[in-house]
Amino acid sequence: MEVIIRSSREEAEKMTAALLIRAVKSKPDCVLGLATGRTMEAVYAEVARLHREKEVDFSQVCTFNLDEYIGLAPDHPNSYRYYMQEKLFKHINIDPQRTYLPDGLSKDVKQEGPHYEALIRYRGGIDLQLLGIGEDGHIGFNEPLSSFTSRTRDVTLTPETVAQNSPQFERPEDMPRRAFTMGVGTILEARRILMLVTGKAKARVLAAAVEGPMAAMVPASALQLHQNTVIIADADAAGELRMQEYYRWVLENDPRWQDFR
Ligand code: F6R
Numbered sequence: 001m002e003v004i005i006r007s008s009r010e011e012a013e014k015m016t017a018a019l020l021i022r023a024v025k026s027k028p029d030c031v032l033g034l035a036t037g038r039t040m041e042a043v044y045a046e047v048a049r050l051h052r053e054k055e056v057d058f059s060q061v062c063t064f065n066l067d068e069y070i071g072l073a074p075d076h077p078n079s080y081r082y083y084m085q086e087k088l089f090k091h092i093n094i095d096p097q098r099t100y101l102p103d104g105l106s107k108d109v110k111q112e113g114p115h116y117e118a119l120i121r122y123r124g125g126i127d128l129q130l131l132g133i134g135e136d137g138h139i140g141f142n143e144p145l146s147s148f149t150s151r152t153r154d155v156t157l158t159p160e161t162v163a164q165n166s167p168q169f170e171r172p173e174d175m176p177r178r179a180f181t182m183g184v185g186t187i188l189e190a191r192r193i194l195m196l197v198t199g200k201a202k203a204r205v206l207a208a209a210v211e212g213p214m215a216a217m218v219p220a221s222a223l224q225l226h227q228n229t230v231i232i233a234d235a236d237a238a239g240e241l242r243m244q245e246y247y248r249w250v251l252e253n254d255p256r257w258q259d260f261r
Contacts, residue, residue: 001229003210003247004257005238009198010042012234015260016130016196017046019230021056023128023192029060031120033129033182033190034088035140036065036080039198040132041087048091058094062123064116065101066131066140067181070154072104078169079104098123102152102180112180113152120186129190133197136160137205137218141181148214148222150183184222193229195220197237206233207240 006012020043023030034040050056065080072079081101089099100119106112120126131139136158142150143158157165157177166172187193197206209220210231223229238244251257 001210001223001226001231002250003231003233003238003241003243004251004260005233005235005241005244005247007235009234009236012196012198012232012237013042014046016194016232017043017050018260019194019232020047020128020130021050021054024056024058024061027127028057029062030127031062031064031123031125033126033187034063034065034084035130035132036067036083036087037132039196040130043130043196044088044091048088051092056092058092060098061094062098063094063100064120064123064126064182066129066187067179068102068104069176070104070106070109070178070180071176074101074104076104078175104180106180109154113154113183116152116180116182117186126190128192128194129187131187131193131195131220131223133195133202133205133209133220134161135164135201135205137209137220139184139187139195139220139223141179142184142187142219144217144219146184146216146219148188148216148219148225149185152180152182152186155179155181184219188222188226190226191228193223193226195223195229195231196233197231198234200236200239202237203240206231206237207242211242 068080074081166175169175214221
């Protein structure tokens with residue numbers, strides 16, 4: 001994988017948005033894998049701005065989100081469907097029929113995963129998957145000990161994830177303990193992966209994922225198996241990486257990144 005270090009959080013967010021827009025421009029009917037969470041809020045605001053200013057067309061784009069809470073209706077303010085609608089979908093010209101999230105109210109919890117995977121296949125597979133990382137190393141809601149070959153399924157969230165996300169609920173105790181998530185194996189099938197990591201709180205887990213041994217205890221370390229992964233980190237999140245000098249050198253010297261120097 002490649003690591004890009006930006007000096008500020010804002011620059012990291014802008015670069016992530018620019019790469020997403022670049023993917024849409026080079027393939028107008030691309031399939032995007034999307035993430036939610038605080039990290040992505042500014043990215044989606046920037047994507048919406050670029051859509052308006054540069055008239056980027058999303059009408060043929062298809063999206064699959066990583067995860068959804070089990071038990072929350074699409075119009076629940078803490079559902080990921082609601083988040084996507086508010087932060088991104090309503091600001092761009094995407095066709096709602098082409099936006100997919102697992103169904104938090106699915107009647108058949110064990111069938112929801114295979115059904116979601118069939119939809120991903122039907123749309124041709126994910127071209128670019130956007131990822132954040134949890135403080136416990138999760139990607140999507142693949143918590144520590146998730147198999148690297150896991151598929152989309154229902155999972156129980158860890159106390160760490162509940163602590164990380166429950167403050168966003170009006171009553172923190174109402175946060176669901178279960179969720180649907182794409183599997184680690186599903187994520188690894190994306191043709192390209194773009195992970196954004198910002199803030200000091202993520203520095204330790206980022207170093208473990210990128211430079212530590214691959215281990216199911218750090219699900220994000222599975223990205224070391226992927227051939228086309230770029231991680232964008234701000235200086236705070238990159239603070240514990242041992243190869244920082246080298247990552248900065250690559251950004252300065254690799255022609256692929258010349259627009260971002
Ligand atoms: C959300 C998701 C999660 C988040 C992670 C980081 O769809 O897949 O893995 O990316 O929990 O969350 P924030 O950005 O809130 O720190």
